Amino acid sequence: MKPRRRLRLSGLLVAAAAVLVAGSTTATASAQNTSPGVDEIVHSPNMRQIANLPKEGPFATQEAFNSDIAFTKNHAIVGNYDGFTIYDIRKPHKPRVVSQVLCPGGQNDVSVSGDLLFLSTDYARTNDSCTSEPSVASDPNAWEGIKVFDISDLANPEYVASVRTDCGSHTHTMVPDQQRESVYLYVSSYSPAANLPNCQPPHDKISIVEVPTKHPERAAVVATPVLFPDGGNPGGPNPDGTNRSATTGCHDLTAYPEKNLLAGACMGDGVLFDLSDKLNPRVIDRVQDNVNFAFWHSATFNNSGTKVVYTDELGGGGLPTCNATFGPNRGADGIYDITGRGDDRKLEFRSYYKLPRHQTENENCVAHNGSLIPVKGRDIMVQAWYQGGISVWDFTDSANPKEIGYWERGPLSDTQRITGGSWSAYYYNGHIYSSDIQKGFDVLAINDWRTAPAKSVRYDEFNAQTQPSYGRG
CATH class of the missing domain: 2.130.10.10 (YVTN repeat-like/Quinoprotein amine dehydrogenase)
Incomplete structure (x- = not known):
């Protein structure tokens, strides 16, 4: 979330927000920029919540x-x-x-x-x-x-x-x-x-x-x-006056063991590694985006291992970046095709994907953790956006990604910014599971012809950062 060594966001937090209970307002939103009210749930017709367990015991505090x-x-x-x-x-x-x-x-x-x-x-x-x-x-x-x-x-x-x-x-x-x-x-x-x-x-x-x-x-x-004998991205100002992170290590690594590939989201660099030697990951290609990316946060391969989605956690997860001020290309996903073969493989930028609904100034919102929905022949991802909620989107056409479903809660407060929302949203054995910073554990159902084939894919074990294959794409 926040870059390490900085103060936690607890100083921004106020009294615990009310826990979602049965009877909370639910609606299907049609206007893209109509924000729901406090604790109101909005969703596309093809997605719905089927369960929520609030945090409990020693974790039932706002700072946990x-x-x-x-x-x-x-x-x-x-x-x-x-x-x-x-x-x-x-x-x-x-x-x-x-x-x-x-x-x-x-x-x-x-x-x-x-x-x-x-x-x-x-x-x-x-x-x-x-x-x-x-x-x-x-x-x-x-x-x-x-x-x-x-x-x-x-x-x-x-x-x-x-x-x-x-x-x-x-x-x-x-x-x-x-x-x-x-x-x-x-x-x-x-x-x-x-x-x-x-x-x-x-x-x-x-x-x-x-x-x-x-x-x-x-x-x-x-x-x-x-990984960076030359020091990596030195950081510095972006054209709009904001800063991009210097590379002083990696924030997140995603492995695709079957393909012997590793994708690194390393603060100021996006990296593609050969993982044939497990103890010596070898850099194949590195890319930087010194216009729109502030902090390379995480990565997801497509099933065929020919694309990588990198996320930009602009503001460290604590800022309201899903708005007109930051626009569609900042705090977004960057979609890269992997072109070439062997040591000549390159990461080629194709497009950005950003949550298409503006959020309020009291909602921390930026691209965060997600996983593939295992549909053969298509590239479909479910992704958490903190208080922007959960988005399901298709990037089969790398240059033209599009959302196909969403689910979100309104802000935790209409007067103060309280850090919350979905930290991770992953697809596992037929359902979407979300870890909400404040609201607990959510289970969602998606009913859509484009994702229906995924219901037949089953795993005994699943770690989103250790991608399994689900057959030929």
């Missing part, structure tokens, strides 16, 4: 932001800045909480592999325990990095290992080795400073953690490949 989602065995695991919650989604209309683990250390982005759960900690803590206290990153004894849990019993997760990584772990990407004897975690972290003993500049690298699946307690950093 829900974050990313991973899926295993028809269960959804939702990260939270204070830990994670496991939901049983075998009945999507009636999800239920199976367990909740209190383990503060934002963002607590999650991934799963078999019976193991991995958690990213990117806020300095006094130690690696789940009872640690906040610390400062200038303390050489402060801890940030990866935590490993055994979730063979989903009702009773067990904390089994931790690994400190330089500059912490803002996000991570799980990649299994071919023998499935280990998994590799590609740790994204950034923003070094001379006064941070565990995050020294230039930090033009990623950390790769190996976790032996039968002995997760032996998890350790096994490689720290330098």
